[in-house]
Amino acid sequence: MNGSPPVVRLDGITKRYGAVAANQDIRLDIHSGRIHALLGENGAGKSTLMGILSGMVQPDSGRILIDGQPRAFRSAREAITAGIGMVYQHFMLVKAMTVAENVFLGYPGVLLNRRRMEETVAQLARRFGLDIDPAARIGTLSMGERQRVEILKLLFRDSRVLIFDEPTSVLTPRESEHLFDALRRMAAQGKAIVFITHKLDEVMALSDDITILRRGSVIEGLATTAVTSKHELARRMVGRDVLLQVQREPYEPRQLVLRVDGLSNAGLRDIRLEVRQGEILGVVGVAGNGQKPLVEAICGLTAPAAGVVRILGEDWHRFYTHRRWDGNLAYIPEDRRGLATCRNLDLVDNFLLTTRQGFCRGPWLLRRRATRKALRLIRDFAIQPADTRISARQLSGGNLQKLVLAREFFRRPRLIVAEQPTQGLDIAAIQDVWNLLLNARKAAGILLITGDLTEALMLADRLAVMSAGRIVDTFPVDDADKLDRIGLMMAGSAA
Ligand SMILES: Nc1ncnc2c1ncn2[C@@H]1O[C@H](COP(=O)(O)OP(=O)(O)OP(=O)(O)O)[C@@H](O)[C@H]1O
Numbered sequence: 505m506n507g508s509p510p511v512v513r514l515d516g517i518t519k520r521y522g523a524v525a526a527n528q529d530i531r532l533d534i535h536s537g538r539i540h541a542l543l544g545e546n547g548a549g550k551s552t553l554m555g556i557l558s559g560m561v562q563p564d565s566g567r568i569l570i571d572g573q574p575r576a577f578r579s580a581r582e583a584i585t586a587g588i589g590m591v592y593q594h595f596m597l598v599k600a601m602t603v604a605e606n607v608f609l610g611y612p613g614v615l616l617n618r619r620r621m622e623e624t625v626a627q628l629a630r631r632f633g634l635d636i637d638p639a640a641r642i643g644t645l646s647m648g649e650r651q652r653v654e655i656l657k658l659l660f661r662d663s664r665v666l667i668f669d670e671p672t673s674v675l676t677p678r679e680s681e682h683l684f685d686a687l688r689r690m691a692a693q694g695k696a697i698v699f700i701t702h703k704l705d706e707v708m709a710l711s712d713d714i715t716i717l718r719r720g721s722v723i724e725g726l727a728t729t730a731v732t733s734k735h736e737l738a739r740r741m742v743g744r745d746v747l748l749q750v751q752r753e754p755y756e757p758r759q760l761v762l763r764v765d766g767l768s769n770a771g772l773r774d775i776r777l778e779v780r781q782g783e784i785l786g787v788v789g790v791a792g793n794g795q796k797p798l799v800e801a802i803c804g805l806t807a808p809a810a811g812v813v814r815i816l817g818e819d820w821h822r823f824y825t826h827r828r829w830d831g832n833l834a835y836i837p838e839d840r841r842g843l844a845t846c847r848n849l850d851l852v853d854n855f856l857l858t859t860r861q862g863f864c865r866g867p868w869l870l871r872r873r874a875t876r877k878a879l880r881l882i883r884d885f886a887i888q889p890a891d892t893r894i895s896a897r898q899l900s901g902g903n904l905q906k907l908v909l910a911r912e913f914f915r916r917p918r919l920i921v922a923e924q925p926t927q928g929l930d931i932a933a934i935q936d937v938w939n940l941l942l943n944a945r946k947a948a949g950i951l952l953i954t955g956d957l958t959e960a961l962m963l964a965d966r967l968a969v970m971s972a973g974r975i976v977d978t979f980p981v982d983d984a985d986k987l988d989r990i991g992l993m994m995a996g997s998a999a
């Protein structure tokens with residue numbers, strides 16, 4: 505596959521969490537000058553393995569060899585000193601400081617003046633194609649720019665191996681392209697890149713080597729040239745065919761469940777939209793163009809400065825204060841770990857978080873009844889492992905998302921607001937979640953907020969394109985002329 509000796513060799517890495525073998529006897533070589541994609545279903549062990557390589561997680565057994573020499577890292581700092589750096593998803597930057605100050609932060613060495621620091625950072629940025637203003641404060645930067653600062657920190661410390669764990673999940677399509685260019689330049693200059701992703705297009709476009717994990721073990725290590733298609737990659741990953749096809753019933757919109765008219769708020773300008781039972785309205789656009797404030801206004805988290813929000817025919821304020829939301833509205837937030845679930849509670853308690861009705865008698869909670877119900881949902885929605893006593897943190901991303909959907913759909917909502925419902929999920933889980941949403945569309949109107957155009961086209965009946973806090977246009981998904989121009993609309997051009 506590659507003649508030169510590897511920079512990193514993982515040799516028999518094993519890590520268990522209780523009964524779960526997160527990594528089992530993993531052998532893996534990483535080469536300089538190459539981009540190595542690490543794939544696998546949710547919970548396959550990708551982040552654990554890279555956590556071990558970057559010094560964040562201690563393995564139970566196995567060796568890490570750097571340039572053929574065995575090394576043990578007790579901390580991220582030790583790994584960085586050995587030339588191995590991880591670009592974290594939740595950036596660890598000081599917001600009040602500048603780009604250059606962050607890059608130099610904690611660097612043991614001579615004190616430099618501001619101009620020299622900024623020049624050094626600018627040079628490094630140019631060399632690797634990481635466009636950034638070294639004097640800008642972190643707080644003013646986009647997600648893509650912050651990620652570039654994280655990368656620069658590692659490059660400044662001469663990292664030879666750079667690890668990215670789902671780096672494009674926080675990026676716009678354009679920022680992703682920018683990142684890919686930078687990754688190619690880093691590889692061309694001899695860096696080794698490890699890239700974890702669920703997006704098979706990215707794998708096909710970017711990687712030189714591919715390793716697939718399944719339930720903690722390497723099932724395949726292969727050169728990209730050996731893989732003929734995304735389809736084949738998906739099959740190898742999941743162990744069966746995944747077609748990414750959905751069952752879609754005919755479009756029969758019925759009564760109005762959501763009407764927004766003239767809504768203006770911080771970050772929103774004169775929004776108008778309608779959702780009917782039996783339809784999915786896909787709100788598409790580059791993240792950060794008003795999707796968040798729109799969801800907050802509809803879900804009663806902020807009060808609109810101007811305009812009308814009516815849910816099931818009631819003004820939003822009346823709807824939320826008269827408890828009509830109870831069961832009628834389901835909100836699937838983007839962050840299933842933060843807002844939607846409690847990581848240390850078991851699955852029954854997580855189920856009860858938004859669903860008390862029918863499980864209380866006076867002051868008493870009917871826990872046995874709730875457990876029975878939760879177990880049925882777990883079976884109906886094929887949540888793994890099917891055990892109500894485990895805590896939410898023990899579920900993989902896809903299974904946690906299915907738990908949230910199961911809980912919310914159990915309440916038979918008539919309006920569903922789903923925000924990036926498949927972000928970070930593996931393809932098998934995406935297929936499940938897509939089908940669950942289409943199934944829920946029979947009884948509910950669904951507002952689907954997504955940055956993934958494929959997902960919007962797969963699920964939505966109509967699309968609303970958002971840009972700069974406005975809805976630029978709304979049209980049926982089969983309007984080919986409009987679809988042709990959707991990229992331009994998302995970039996802010998008039999419809
Ligand atoms: N700190 C922990 N405590 C207990 N179990 C853990 C811990 N970290 C990971 N696990 C378990 O180890 C397994 C592998 O998890 P890991 O996060 O490495 O998967 P992943 O491949 O990165 O999945 P995803 O695609 O969802 O990010 C999972 O079953 C997970 O629940």
Ligand SMILES: [Mg+2]
Nearest residue numbers: 550551552669
């Ligand atoms: Mg992970």
